[in-house]
Amino acid sequence: MKRVAAVDLGASSGRVMLGEVGPGLLRLREVHRFWNGPVRLHGTLHWDILHLYRSTLDGLRLAGPLDSIGIDSWAVDYGLLDATGRLLGNPIHYRDSRTDGVMEQVLAQVPAADLYSTTGLQQLPFNTIYQLVAGGVPDQAATFLMIPDLLAYWLTGEVGVERTNASTTQLYDVLARDWSDELISRVGLPRRIFPALREPGDVIGRVLPDETGLAPGIPVIAVGSHDTASAVVAVPASEERFAYISSGTWSLVGLELDRPVLTDEAREANFTNEGGVDGRIRFLRNVMGLWILQECQRSWGDDLDDLLRAAADAPPFAVLIDPDAPEFLAPGNMPARIDEHCRKTGQEPPQSRGAAVRCILESLALAYRRTLRAAQTTAARDVDVLHVIGGGSQNELLCQLTADACGVPVLAGPVEASALGNVLVQARALGEPFPGLDAMRALVRSTHSLRRYDPQGKPADWDAAESRLFGTR
16 A cells, blocks of 8 residues: 655645555545635735645644655746745735736737647636746746745755646647747747656655655655646546536636647637646636635635525526626625626626525536537537536535536536545556556546536526526627
């Protein structure tokens, strides 16, 4: 049996999970969970990266004897090191306003069609390319590292960037599977700061003997360091024609493909082609996930179960919002923003908290429906089942609404998909006989319970709601 630690850093919390893997065995136990969130300093939104590192070390010490360590996190954010390996400032949060208007500046230099034909990436205002252009690269910067690579550097002293996360930067050539020297040059960034790329399963290095308080020599293994790449490893699919929603603060809605789709149709539909484990492509679109509900709950201070019960009893389709509207991106008073959005779109704001939650969840389900149908059309791939993984798989009302809206069965679970995928890639690197993703997914199916939601209600009601919310857009 292999005992490995999965460090899984989300946009609102981080945790260290102890994974145990062996023949017919895949077990996870949370050993340490810690808060993660932005810190505003002089008008700039930062990540508290030293808190994350210290909390990671605390969790790794609690995990006990380990065969290896793997780290995954959210995408796009990064740190810069100088030539001595010193971090040049706290990494800035992707929700910071410094990238406002930068995407338009870059697109004036590099047309959207050129960007897409190279990177295959969805246009999002906080993509790494726009952050680097907005913030600039100081002369003393020597090395660019994404968040998991930065923590791995502090553990091992080894620099490099893991490929699945590099693919989210909009500076990565999705066909060549390497940094795009041409694109980096065209936007005026120094090529020297971008280190060599790693594959999931590569041994990054071994834990250094000083400062960490960990047993020296534990291997740190590159996993699918973008948390969605790790999550998709753990999609318990037995079918070839499946889709997935990695549901958390964000919802990543898409398909797993063997090759990227770089057509004008895919670009105009704003789909992304991100790298996956074993060379797969995650063809997906980001949808503003449970963030809106999380921010409402933070404002109200109410228990989530109480809110969901009230939402289940609220009238359907009374109020609808576009979850991807820009006013919902930043932290703040989300209930007031929903009210304002409704007024701007000619609707009466929700009259209760239950009605507001119903509005959020139905609107998310409609966004999933629209995205899934566009993915099928653009990639010429039919879908027989939709897997919902991650924290959102526990939201029974959202899962049922998603099945109703999309018109296909939903299989919900596992909840800890990112950590499971992280553990499985480590275990394979340590010698567990997983010849491919199918073997990993079979182990997930045999060791974790799933819940099935079949479509209910009238499809015509969802057709009308989608037309009302999105029109012909």
